[in-house]
Each structure stands twice: as C-alpha cells, then as structure tokens.
Amino acid sequence: MSPAATPLLSVRDLAVEFGTVDGPVRAVDGVDLDIAAGETVAIVGESGSGKSTTAMAIIGLLASGGSVARGSIELDGNDLTQYSEAKMRQVRGAQIGLVPQDPMSNLNPVAKIGTQVGETLLAHGLATRKDVAAKVVETLERAGLPDAATRATQYPHEFSGGMRQRALIAIGLACNPRLLIADEPTSALDVTVQQTILDQIDRLTTELGTAVLLITHDLGLAAERASRVIVMHRGRVVEQGPAKQILEAPQHPYTRSLVAAAPSVAAVRLRPEEFRGADLGIAGDAPRVRDNIVEISNLTKVYKTRGRGEDFRAVDDVSLAIPRGETVAIVGESGSGKTTTARMLLKVIDPTSGTMTFDGQDVASLKGPALREFRQKVQPIFQDPYSSLNPMFTVERLVEEPLTHYRRGSAKERAARVRQLMDDVALPQSMLRRYPSELSGGQRQRVAIARALALSPDLVVCDEPVSALDVLVQDQILTLLRDLQREYGLSYLFISHDLAVVRLISDYVCVMKDGRLVEAASSEEIFTNPRDAYTRRLLASIPGNELGIAG
Incomplete structure (x- = not known):
C-alpha cells in the first residue's frame, strides 16, 4: 500500500485480553496493520502467536472471556471497537466476510x-x-x-x-464483502483445489476491490498470494513488509526460523542416508525384494448410490505394499480415494473386493483376540483433531485412554508414559488438565499424535497429520516421526495433499486420481522425474515453488 493511500482497514495499538481464574492473559499486544481496498495481506506465525485472535478481534468474534483491552479497529474510518453487538451483526457478512479454519465445527x-x-x-x-x-x-x-x-x-x-x-x-x-478474513482457508484442500480457490479469491479481489486478510501458517501460500506479510510471535508483530522481501531476506530471528522450517519440494529428505531402493512391491511389477509389513492387492471399494445412476467406485483396483520400517505416502486431490484406502487398512470400513495383509495375516478375516491385537499394532492419526478427540475428556485422559483400554501397566506407569508422550510432541505438562476446546488446532493435533503413539504401534496410518500445524511445529512433528521410526522401526502410511511435506517424510509415493493408482515410485523419482501428467500437474500447483518455499 502506498503511503498516500487511505486504508480500508486500519488497526492501531491493538491489545486483546482473556479473563482466566489467574487473572487476565494478554494474547495480542500492540498490533498495528493497514489493508487497502483490493490488497491481500497475510499474517503468519506459529500456533498461539495471536494471528487468529487478531482476526477475530477485527470481526468482533472473540472467544468467551476475550475483550479488546486497548487500541482501535477502523473500517472506512469507523472504529468497530465502539460498535454495539447489534451493529456488528450488520457489519459481519455484508462488509466483513469470514472463512474460518475448522469446517466441521463451523x-x-x-x-x-x-x-x-x-x-x-x-x-x-x-x-x-x-x-x-x-x-x-x-x-x-x-x-x-x-x-x-x-x-x-x-x-x-x-x-x-x-x-x-x-x-x-x-x-x-x-x-x-469489502474485507474477507480468511483464517487458514485452504488448510484442508489439496494443492490443485487450493489453487482454484485462491484464484477465485484473487478474482474477487480484482473485480470487486475486496481486501483479503489471510491468516496462514503456509509460507509458500503467503509468498505467492499476499502483497505484504506480517509476522507475529507471542502476540506481537515482529516484522512486516513486502512478501517477497520478508520471505527471501527475513531480518528478525523468528522470521528466519519460520522460513528455515518451511518444507520445500526442492528440500532433501529428513533422512540423511541415500535412498535404499525403488521397488514398491506393486502387483505386476518387479519381484518384491523387501519385508513388507502391509501388502494390498486389487483393493476396490464401491458405494451404492440411491437414485443417482451407476455405483460410485471410491477405490478402484489399487495394489501396493508398505516395506517394514519405511514410509509410503499416498497423495492426490480431495476425493481421489486416498483416505478411503487408509480406512480400509484400518478395518474401519470393509473392501468390496481385493486383499490386504498385515504381518502376513488377512486383515478382512481378523476377529476376536486377533483383531484386538491388530488394533494395538496399527494406530491412526486422523486429519481433523477437533472431531477425533472427545470434547468431554481432559488431555491427560485422552492420551491415557488407549493405555487404560488395553490394560497397559499400572496407574503410575501410565501416568509416566503420558508425561513422556507430552514431551515427545512438544506440549507442556500444564496442558494435561485442559480440554480440547481450550487448545489451538495445532495443539489438538499434537494431542492426537501423542494418543496414537501411546501403544508403541508397528504401523501408524497418518491421515493429514500435520495439515493443521504451523511450520515450526510441523517441522518438529515430522522430525519426531522420523526419529521414532528410526528408533522403533515404525512403518508409516502417510496420507497428504501437501507434496512438500511428502517429499520430506516419504520413501515411496503413490499418486491416486479418481480412485485409481496412476503412478507409484520412489520419492526421489516422483519428485525429480514424474511420469504421469497428473503428477506433474500436482507438483506445478504447489504455492511458493518459485521461491523455494512450499508448505
């Protein structure tokens, strides 16, 4: 925004507090920002940095106990902090639109x-x-x-x-609306749909002069879509300026740490050793040369559609294997069948046809004690932590629940295990007494990961396990998964739409489209020499690639 331009939105010295039993807690302190009509400004920062709280203060939707303690929020020269709730209801939707982060709870x-x-x-x-x-x-x-x-x-x-x-x-x-607040608007979307949605938001900005305040932990998205970037840390703005300048030449140590932690398709894998082979064990290919913990052959899932013509094939003749101690990633657009494949492997849903074996056992035939043993050895990390965590349980009870259910150890041993898991996923012990509603999206996902690791499983099915996390915590979790794999010989089936993350974590990559496997090879080969046109399109859609920042 040029110095002479009158901003559509002007925030000055904003401070937001939340009342607690221990007194007020300041979540945002001294924030200044301007947005001109038609401009896109991104606020980036890790979970808990205050970026979403700033956005909710602007639209007047602070969580219970929250209030603006100081400062002004002017829209077209009118201070919204002075508006009554009835007047703010007229502003919301008509003048300020909101795309919240969590679709299931909204x-x-x-x-x-x-x-x-x-x-x-x-x-x-x-x-x-x-x-x-x-x-x-x-x-x-x-x-x-x-x-x-x-x-x-x-x-x-x-x-x-x-x-x-x-x-x-x-x-x-x-x-x-004249201003659209987009709080992680594409965090649940694959890269091609993400690109479509962001292009549509860009067109709206151009055609109607709508300003966009983009809240994101995705530095690649911020670099590609915003004209200016604001970096927040612990409730304060630590750096702001033109997007390219901030992300290519960050000045503040915190901004530099964010950029360094952002995954990139061009990055090397988290494992330093050379890739150890390219055979994925796909039926019909070269003979399997590895000890496969999972083998899937001709897997198909068909759903009956009432009154809508032909039945829907969610998964169509998929064959792959997961070598023991390694990571196989499945990537593809929303609706490609990747999550349905994972759910069949977890025995949450039954396949229509095909076979799956785990440690040589037919998964479909497992019953009684054998099924109970399988449930302990194969654990999931789901995409949506809000819907997968019981809102009535404390964090301590959530993480301890699988240990209690399977009668692992004494009460004292279980408590020690829970504390160790909290350390592993970088959550403070003080959060053990909190409930999911009191945690950020990233914190909830870390609780879900701790719960999945509680039983020390052999195979972890990770369905978008880091999609809700900012880049610093994402980096910690991916490193944690790598370290656990190395220490305990864990195997991972990693479901993701984030190809930059897949590049970091996977040994092998399977690309799915419309229920079918279109390409499968080593991670190195997929990212350096993709053969299928669809795979090339997925790679080309990743935001921030031109800056070497993607994720």
Whole structure:
C-alpha cells in the first residue's frame, strides 16, 4: 500500500485480553496493520502467536472471556471497537466476510449445505424465498464446488474435508464483502483445489476491490498470494513488509526460523542416508525384494448410490505394499480415494473386493483376540483433531485412554508414559488438565499424535497429520516421526495433499486420481522425474515453488 493511500482497514495499538481464574492473559499486544481496498495481506506465525485472535478481534468474534483491552479497529474510518453487538451483526457478512479454519465445527451438522448458504443470503437481503435456491447454487459454483445443485441438498458429513472447506468459502463470499478474513482457508484442500480457490479469491479481489486478510501458517501460500506479510510471535508483530522481501531476506530471528522450517519440494529428505531402493512391491511389477509389513492387492471399494445412476467406485483396483520400517505416502486431490484406502487398512470400513495383509495375516478375516491385537499394532492419526478427540475428556485422559483400554501397566506407569508422550510432541505438562476446546488446532493435533503413539504401534496410518500445524511445529512433528521410526522401526502410511511435506517424510509415493493408482515410485523419482501428467500437474500447483518455499 502506498503511503498516500487511505486504508480500508486500519488497526492501531491493538491489545486483546482473556479473563482466566489467574487473572487476565494478554494474547495480542500492540498490533498495528493497514489493508487497502483490493490488497491481500497475510499474517503468519506459529500456533498461539495471536494471528487468529487478531482476526477475530477485527470481526468482533472473540472467544468467551476475550475483550479488546486497548487500541482501535477502523473500517472506512469507523472504529468497530465502539460498535454495539447489534451493529456488528450488520457489519459481519455484508462488509466483513469470514472463512474460518475448522469446517466441521463451523458448519451445522443437521442442516443441509444449501440451507446454510441460503441463511446468509436471506439475512442480508441478497435473496428472496423465491430465488434463494438458484442463488445458493450460483454461490457454491463460485466457490468451486462441482455439481452444486446436488451438493446443496447434502449434509456436511456427506462432504469430504476439502468440500466442507469450500462450502465455508462460499458462505464467506456470499455477500461480496469489502474485507474477507480468511483464517487458514485452504488448510484442508489439496494443492490443485487450493489453487482454484485462491484464484477465485484473487478474482474477487480484482473485480470487486475486496481486501483479503489471510491468516496462514503456509509460507509458500503467503509468498505467492499476499502483497505484504506480517509476522507475529507471542502476540506481537515482529516484522512486516513486502512478501517477497520478508520471505527471501527475513531480518528478525523468528522470521528466519519460520522460513528455515518451511518444507520445500526442492528440500532433501529428513533422512540423511541415500535412498535404499525403488521397488514398491506393486502387483505386476518387479519381484518384491523387501519385508513388507502391509501388502494390498486389487483393493476396490464401491458405494451404492440411491437414485443417482451407476455405483460410485471410491477405490478402484489399487495394489501396493508398505516395506517394514519405511514410509509410503499416498497423495492426490480431495476425493481421489486416498483416505478411503487408509480406512480400509484400518478395518474401519470393509473392501468390496481385493486383499490386504498385515504381518502376513488377512486383515478382512481378523476377529476376536486377533483383531484386538491388530488394533494395538496399527494406530491412526486422523486429519481433523477437533472431531477425533472427545470434547468431554481432559488431555491427560485422552492420551491415557488407549493405555487404560488395553490394560497397559499400572496407574503410575501410565501416568509416566503420558508425561513422556507430552514431551515427545512438544506440549507442556500444564496442558494435561485442559480440554480440547481450550487448545489451538495445532495443539489438538499434537494431542492426537501423542494418543496414537501411546501403544508403541508397528504401523501408524497418518491421515493429514500435520495439515493443521504451523511450520515450526510441523517441522518438529515430522522430525519426531522420523526419529521414532528410526528408533522403533515404525512403518508409516502417510496420507497428504501437501507434496512438500511428502517429499520430506516419504520413501515411496503413490499418486491416486479418481480412485485409481496412476503412478507409484520412489520419492526421489516422483519428485525429480514424474511420469504421469497428473503428477506433474500436482507438483506445478504447489504455492511458493518459485521461491523455494512450499508448505
């Protein structure tokens, strides 16, 4: 923004406090920022840095106990801190749109997607009862949701994570706001859909003069999409300036640590040793030369579709193997079948046809004690920590739960194990008494990882395990997974849409599209010499590649 330009949004000396039993805690302190009409500004920083709290203060949606202790938030010269709640309700949606981070907790699970989009349009007078259905479809299409007319009649649980996030984007853009606050708007999306959504947000900015405040831990996305970057650490702004300058020549030590921790497709793997072979054990290829802990052959999952024509093949004739002590990653767009494959391996759902073996045992035939033993040896880390953690349990009980269920050790030994796991995932012991609602998204995911590691499994199925984490914690978790693998000989099936992360962690990569395996090879070969056009398109879609920052 040029010095002479009048900012659309101007924040000065903002301080935000939260009341606790021990007194007020200052989460944001002395933040200044300006955003001009049509400008995109990114706030980056690790979990707990205050970036989302700053955004929620701007739109007047601070969590319970939060308040603006000092400072001003001016939109077009009007100080929003002086507005009543009734007046702020007129601002939200119409002037300031919001795309929140967690789609499962921000969509009503018992209301159809079309109803939820329609409510926004009706509330702000942008549709009537007669034309709301047509405008809902138009809004969903603008957010990149395919077959919008059908999707409008479905519920959130019928959507993939990426589709739910697109529905939230549709709601945030429904009223063509002057300022859009996008809090991790594409964290659940694969790179190609991410690119589509961000292109659409860019077009909106250009056509309507809408400003975008982008909250993200993805430095590649910030480098590619924002004109300016603001770096926050412990509630304060430590550095800000043009995006390219900040990310190519960071001045503050904290900013330098963020850039250094960001994964890149060009980066070397976390393991220093040379790659140890290229045979993935795919049926029909060269003979298997490794001890495979998992072998999958001709796996297929077909869902019956009521009144919608042909049945849906979520997974179609997939064959692969997971060598013991190594990491196989499955990548692909939302809906490609990668998570369905993982769920079948976990025996959460049954395959329609094909075979899966774990340690030589047929997974489909496991029952009774054998199934109980399998459950202990194969543990999941799910994508959405909010829905996979019991909100009524403390962190201590959540992490201890598998140890208690399988009667591992005495109460004293279990307590010691829980404390060790908290150290392993870089969470302080003081969080043991907290509940999931009191944690950030990144902290919740670390609790989920600690719980998965509690039983010392042989195979961990990681479904987007670091997608909710900022780059510093992401780096810690990936290093932790690597160290645990090296120490205990763990095997990983790693599901991810983040190819830069996959490059760091994987020995082998399987690329899926529309339920089928289109390419499978060593990680080195996939990233340096991709053979399939779809794989090349995935690699080309990664934000920040041109700066060597992706993740």
